[in-house]
Amino acid sequence: MENSEPLRPIEGKFAAIVVCWLLGNGCLFSWNSMLTIEDYYIYLFPKYHPSRVLTLVYQPFAVGTLAILAYKGDRINTRIRNLFGYTLFFISTLAVLLLDLASSGQGGLGTFVGICIVSGAFGVADAHTQGGMVGELSYMLPEFIQSFLAGAAASGALTSALRLITKAAFKNSKNGLHKGAILFFSISTFFELLCVLLYAFVFPKLPIVKYYRSKVAFEGSNAVSSDLAEAGIQTSSIRVKEGKQLERKGTKQLLLENIDYALDLFLIYALTLSIFPGFLSEDTGSHSLGSWYALVLIAMYNVCDLIGRYIPLLESLKMESRKMLTIVIVGRLLFVPAFYFTAKYGTQGWMIMLTSLLGLTNGYLTVCVLTSAPKGYMGPEQNALGNVLVLFLLAGIFAGVTLDWLWLIGKGW
Template sequence: MTIAEVNRAPTRLEGRFRAMVVCWILGLGSLVSWHSMLTIGDYFYNLFPLDLATTGKGGIGTFIGICVLVAAFGVADAHVQGGMVGDLSFMSPEFIQSFLAGLGASGALTSALRLITKAAFEKSDNGERKGAMLFLAISTFLEFLCILLYAIVFPKLPIVKHYRSKAASEGSTTVSADLAAAGIQTQTEDDAKLLERLSNKQLFLQNVDYMLCIYLIYVLTLSICPGFFYENTGSHKLGPSWYPIVLIAMYNVWDFISRYIPLVKCLKLESRKGLMLAILSRFLFIPAFYFTAKYGDQGWMITLVSILGLTNGYLTVCVLTVAPKGYKGPEQNALGNLLVLCLLGGIFTGVALDWLWLIGNEKF
């Protein structure tokens, strides 16, 4: 089958719902490893290090090994998110929304699993370690499931073939291998169209506000979550073992729910100025968290954490579904990669700034 035949195929929109479901599952699986590291923070705080070989006995070698593994998670996450968002950016915005909703679901699912495994092993011998190991085993299974799903099921969906062939006909070279794997002939040098393409620099400059938006969303979020939750978060009755996990769970649940709000057209924020204003206003969370930790109780803190998650998920979907519009396939692909680069840059900056909460803390 050739690209032209796929473009004319009457079944090119077949499987839209299946594709959305697959995108959702891929989103869930692609961030499971990251959320796994976040949700066992209580285990690291109490029994660090988590080490299968030495049964938690520790040592500098073990510490370095865990740091290397965590770094590997970061590298893998960057490749997966960059590749998937770039791939879906030249497809339907519905696919990006489903993928991003899956990312949010991964946080909610891992929080639920962590609460279940922690409760199940709480009173058993070395229970915290056993619960963490079972939790990580379940997360690993989900990762392997998504690898098979993306390699076998996703590229064979008719609608995916249609969008990829369309991008290739517009000059994209990044989907050639995917098309070949799906049994579709790519264009030869003789019949390929020489289309004018924008450079990455031009794309960045034309969308610098979107780049800044996605960067600032995650600078703010990661400067608070999860590090702040494991420090002095005010008066509470849940205890130091359960309280941070509950806070992370509430953040993840509302982050997941909010990613569906933009599906209601009248509730979706598409104005570039409106997005920037909403994102900048989130920096009011910094004094809000500070004073809530100092003067508020656990009810106020849980409410504030829920709003943080709600705004994070909602604004992320709004930016990543609006930005790629108005470009051809190759530019949409590149723009998706650039947006994820800024997103991950925001995560890095936010995590680096997270330690500032320790200033003035009695434990510092």
């Protein structure tokens, strides 16, 4: 009897959604830890603009690495790529902890350079995991992508909550800021190790994941061989349809057919990162919340970003019209004058509300675009398109953190 496409399993969906949420969390947990602890870094490195410099260092590595990975496409082993990314996150987060312990929280140029190197490593890790996971989940269920993206947003909310707790816990103790940072990075390091173990030993064993990986191999993908072997499925038992490789659309054609989605993601993150976190950390003035003000703004952004990523679960509130998505995303450019005038004339309450709206729209629109785009394609094409879309997302972040420096014009460095 000829081998045919495997039957779809009914078990493992909920477990896969939970694991995707945790893996999405781990994809940005380390980086959000570095962003969330900006109050500590601004205290250690007041002359180096850490909230802007670290982000600017991070992005070229993320965009450059993902561009190479997207170009290589189907030739790269998905499992090795994602495992490398999560492992690098763990090692880099551990390095931040060890660097802080070695310097005893004294700051200095050498320590700052070390942190910048780690920031670049985070960018390389992000390119491997975020692009790899979105590409992989694109040929599975939309719920998996939504859960992964919600987990990524939750990392911001969780790190903000964790930072507020650690800051408060050591508020009245000697070197409290440093002790809070040590505890903060220790927890972050442990969580990244957990993500390595989840992706290596739990995710590939789930029946629904085995099914989709078998299906995409059946459709002609070369990137899942070790994933299937890890799950106990022999690739030789999966017959690839003749001519399937020839029928598949190339990356360039996929991009041209979805250029509006790609540009949408670019604009979403170029706008968001031109404001968050640099402007919110350094340019919103002094208010009654004092040193807590920047932390509260970042926390509100992260919480609302998380909420926004769950709104599309309600079908009646999910925006799927390509035209409307573009109109709304372009309309977000009005946030720039809104933040400028609020920082200059508004109270902290107005700034908190505006920051919340920024996060809410960022999360909502991200999920709407990424769950709507990879439809109507074979698994390998969905994987490739997912990588391309994440590349434009990271390019938008890079543009945003570059534009963020424009807020410093006329203020002196």
